[in-house]
Amino acid sequence: MQVVGTPEEARDLYQEAFLKVYRSIRNFRSDAKFSTWLYRVVMNVCLDHLRRQKTRSEVTLAPPEDGERDYFQTVPDDRPAGDPERATHSREIARRIQLALDHLNARERMVFELKHYQGLKLRAIGEICKTSEQTVKNCLFRATQKLRTELGDLA
Numbered sequence: 776m777q778v779v780g781t782p783e784e785a786r787d788l789y790q791e792a793f794l795k796v797y798r799s800i801r802n803f804r805s806d807a808k809f810s811t812w813l814y815r816v817v818m819n820v821c822l823d824h825l826r827r828q829k830t831r832s833e834v835t836l837a838p839p840e841d842g843e844r845d846y847f848q849t850v851p852d853d854r855p856a857g858d859p860e861r862a863t864h865s866r867e868i869a870r871r872i873q874l875a876l877d878h879l880n881a882r883e884r885m886v887f888e889l890k891h892y893q894g895l896k897l898r899a900i901g902e903i904c905k906t907s908e909q910t911v912k913n914c915l916f917r918a919t920q921k922l923r924t925e926l927g928d929l930a
Contacts, residue, residue, distance in 0.1 A: 777888050778821045780873070792820040807902065814895075814903040818885055825881045868929060875925035883918035886911055 776785040796816050803812050876884055882904070889895045889903065897915070901908045 777892050778885065779824065784824070788817075788820055788824055791824075792817045795820060811899060811902045814889075814899075815905070818889075818903055822881050822885065871926060871929065872922075875922050878925060879918050879921055883914055883921070886914045887918040887922075890915055 776782065779785050779788060796813065799816070803809065876887070879887065886900055886904070889900045890897070895903075897908045897911045901911045904911060
């Protein structure tokens with residue numbers, strides 16, 4: 776869901792990833808952790824989807840259309856002192872973050888989300904991406920710099 780942005784696409788990719796895991800489970804080498812292998816399969820499905828989408832020019836950088844609700848609008852505000860102005864400001868920040876993430880290339884976004892949304896260690900991300908920990912660090916640094924530039928006025 777974090778990678779593709781819509782529940783429908785996420786469900787489709789979930790099914791595609793499940794089928795890919797089912798078909799290739801016999802190729803799993805037990806010298807690696809199953810979770811690392813699984814993340815790699817799911818990541819490849821997502822990256823392939825993003826590449827296909829980009830070549831078809833279906834990727835949009837615009838916020839949701841009027842009437843559509845993004846994830847942050849669906850989370851209820853259970854705080855007793857829920858402030859409508861603050862809630863509006865939070866939605867605007869969430870929209871800006873999403874737009875900034877959309878400006879990252881697929882690899883930068885994947886590394887950033889695996890690190891900051893999934894909480895994975897750099898070494899695990901490197902295993903998933905079949906690259907070195909240093910390459911992951913560099914990619915994460917570039918992604919962070921791009922996001923700082925995009926979101927600098929929010930600080």
